[in-house]
Amino acid sequence: MIRPLFILLASLLQHYGSEAESSHVGKFHLPSVKEQNGVQESHQEKVITVSGDGMVQSPDFPHTYPRNTAVVWRLVAPSNMRIQLTFDERFGLEDPEDGICKYDFVELEDVEDVAVVGRWCGSQSVPAGHTSTGSQVRIRFVSDEYFPSEPGFRVRYSLLPASPSEPEAPAGLPASLPGIEELSEAVAGLSTMEEVMKYLEPERWQLDMEELYKPTWHVLGKSFLHNKKARGADLNLLREEVQLYSCTPRNFSVSLREELRRTDAIFWPGCLLVKRCGGNCACCSHRCYDCQCVPTRVTKKYHEVLLLKHRSGGRGLQKSMTDVPLEHHEECSCVCKDDWD
Incomplete structure (x- = not known):
């Protein structure tokens, strides 16, 4: 299998490689808490206040993304709005193994439902679009230390008004809810x-x-x-x-x-x-x-x-x-x- 062989070679290269290479492979760190242009950054995630169209993307998109990277964005819209997400046609991450995205992937979580909508990798097909059920979504990108790919991903987001027939989502139904x-x-x-x-x-x-x-x-x-x-x-x-x-x-x-x-x-x-x-x-x-x-x-x-x-x-x-x-x-x-x- 090619991955174990690559891991062995990578270990040897890491042992004998230059300091410049090791600095490139270094872990991605989010900055301390700060806010600029509606984006609040912390060690855990980047919180983006959605007031119009925008995008998030893998580092260095559309070129090869760095290894050992973990980035999380949380998109927050007004309570009466929903967030529509569309993936760029240029999409490519490390291929899955046995049909499962284990190593490099982008993941979408609907915050209101506390549910992972999907996890994607490879380059066979572009993920389908998604409209949030609530006013918040979380996008998570992870890459390991092997097989960085290109072009990575880009997700465009925009606002949609909540459906008039859609009931106002409660923060949490009371425990005494019948049934x-x-x-x-x-x-x-x-x-x-x-x-x-x-x-x-x-x-x-x-x-x-x-x-x-x-x-x-x-x-x-x-x-x-x-x-x-x-x-x-x-x-x-x-x-x-x-x-x-x-x-x-x-x-x-x-x-x-x-x-x-x-x-x-x-x-x-x-x-x-x-x-x-x-x-x-x-x-x-x-x-x-x-x-x-x-x-x-x-x-x-x-x-x-x-x-x-x-x-x-x-x-x-x-x-x-x-x-x-x-x-x-x-x-x-x-x-x-x-x-x-």
């Missing part, structure tokens, strides 16, 4: 996806299953990497056993509705496992009275789940597969409470 809590409790007690679909639509559950997994015009990809440590000498093994009960990332179950603060939707499964810091700090190296376990490296991972929502106007349930972002702690450390505060 939501009862339905959530019933769905939580089911063991398989088939049982969920049979419970919701006894007459057409098989058709619904086919619709959920039918290939669509976008490709969603998830990649979860887990590094495994090799067993060392007995002393290393003893230390690793202690670490199991010390301050380390470990599995915790979280409720999606509570984690995402969504009272207007039901997720199945309703709980997922995440890595969060836990354990004690009995072996804390700091000389302080109160040593606490805190995360020192946090990442966001996407998990595909079934989303159930009431359609507007009481027209039944909307069922869809969606990606939900959850925070994972990858590294933890014991620190003095006074220092952390």
Whole structure:
């Protein structure tokens, strides 16, 4: 396979290469918070106030984009407007692997639905246009350290008035919404996806299953990497056993509705496992009275789940597969409470 060979060659080049090359491959950093021409930049994302037509694009478009890059734009329009997105015909990122965009990709998220609309890469076809369901959308561009491509992408955005028949979207439906809590409790007690679909639509559950997994015009990809440590000498093994009960990332179950603060939707499964810091700090190296376990490296991972929502106007349930972002702690450390505060 060409990618592993390229990785080996790239490693050799990185070892013997010039300082100029290594500086070119350096990680892209967003500047500290500032605002200019309606664009507010922070370490997390660039917030763009949409008042007319504009565009966002991969760095150096239409030429080869840099490696090791992560850029996020959040487009914010007035509450009574929607954002229309159109991709430039010139589109090309690193090709997918096994049909999944794992390495370089551009991703579109509808902020109101907390749902990934699509993730795209390669150069076979230009992504279709999209109109936001609310007044905000998020565009995310990621490239790894291999195979930068060209021309990258460009997305043009413009404003559209919300449909007159479209109900004003509430910030969050109350938890007492009739049917939501009862339905959530019933769905939580089911063991398989088939049982969920049979419970919701006894007459057409098989058709619904086919619709959920039918290939669509976008490709969603998830990649979860887990590094495994090799067993060392007995002393290393003893230390690793202690670490199991010390301050380390470990599995915790979280409720999606509570984690995402969504009272207007039901997720199945309703709980997922995440890595969060836990354990004690009995072996804390700091000389302080109160040593606490805190995360020192946090990442966001996407998990595909079934989303159930009431359609507007009481027209039944909307069922869809969606990606939900959850925070994972990858590294933890014991620190003095006074220092952390």
